[in-house]
Amino acid sequence: MTARLRTFLPVLGLLMVALASPSALAHCQVPCGIYDDGARVKAMMEDATTIEKAITEMNALAGKKDVQSQNQFTRWVMNKESHASHIITVMAEYFLAQRVKPGEDYEKKLKEHHAVILAAMKAKQSSDMNAVKALNEAIAKLTQYYHIHQ
Template sequence: MKKVMVLLSVCLGLLSPLAWSHCQVPCGIYDDHARVTQMLEDAATVAKATAMMAELAGKEDAQSQNQMVRWVVNKEQHAQKVIATISDYFLTQRVKSSQKDYQQRLVKHHEVIVAAMKAKQNADSKYAEALTKAIEALAPYYPEHKH
């Protein structure tokens, strides 16, 4: 198990945070609903990874250890994508101090970041579920637009 942890640490150390958000030019091209949908997909991946990690826990064979590392890395990447989307897209471009419900929006967006951080730190499915719920709480702010 120590080998797995060392390998996992090396893999995670090599990962750089990825920003999958839109530009900050500003170009005026926004699809907030699509970003919420993408974050929900990322949260579903976090939940799947958490479930697969639970299935692999305690297995000592090389294939299981390999898969464990892959699921942990995958969970980390998708939780980080949620953090980047909230930080680099929503908080910098879509949440504005002029909005009447500005403080409430800040709180809800912050809750998503915290939930994603906790999902990264923990292997319990309740953290993946909390991430999904936090993202779902943002959906009413960003309804789908029919073009």
């Protein structure tokens, strides 16, 4: 890692924290009975695809030193982290808080839903395509519980 990149990373971290939105796009926690689980799973799949694209673009820009490339690199990092955070929020505030309920296969469901959170966290922390693969696989396991409308 170059000295220039080492000095740039803390600034990048501060930018991401400053621009991170605390708002959640998960459904409300009022017992309205209006749910579309499949749409949320599909949205998480789209988030994972965006994370994959971001990592691909980050790798393509990694060696470039011009300001425009550094700007784009920063934007891809922020985008990757935003989409990973969205997955974590939806899993925690929508699925785990509202949809996964004690009953049949409860422990199995908890583990599979938590695996998505862990995979999203690892994808957020790294630029490794294996993390994206694990995230995609974890999300795909949820399709056994939630029908995705085409």
